[in-house]
Amino acid sequence: MIRDTIDKVLVLHFGCASDSVSLLLDDVICKSTWEVSKFVSITLVDIDSEDVGVYVKDFDITFVPSTIFFFNANHMKMDSGDHTKWVGAFQQKQDFIDVVEVGYVFVTKIPIGLPAYFVLMKYYLYKKGTQR
Secondary structure, X not given: OOOOOOOOEEEEEEEOOOOHHHHHHHHHHHHHHHHHOOOEEEEEEEOOOHHHHHHHHHOOOOOOOEEEXXXXXXXXXXXXOOOOOEEOXXXXXXXXXXXXXXXXXXXHHOOXXXXXXXXXXXXXXXXXXXXX
16 A cells, blocks of 8 residues: 555554544544545554554554654655654644645655755745745
8 A cells, every 4th residue: 555655645544443542533534534635545544453463563653543654655754753653643634634735745846955844844834824
């Protein structure tokens, strides 16, 4: 699946049915699916399933919920404390949409040579209507 998703952000959400925070994130992601469907593919992964044990180990999923992002089979690093994944839930659907949208813009539209932080901050400020 990771290698087959081309020109879209692949979101792998690792959670479990017995965790209330995972269920909250499932709800937020489900509400966001239509708005991001043109540039995002979302997969919900149950960490209790025997089929995904190797991925839980490879991606070091020690806390649930954890969300990992890929673009064209490349792992997208994030400045979220862990740098490899988003740990915890998004409180509102717009929070999730903002993160995947900024990630998509980052990997598809960055002019080569500009510092990534500058581009992300400028885009974020523009999106929020507080461009300086």
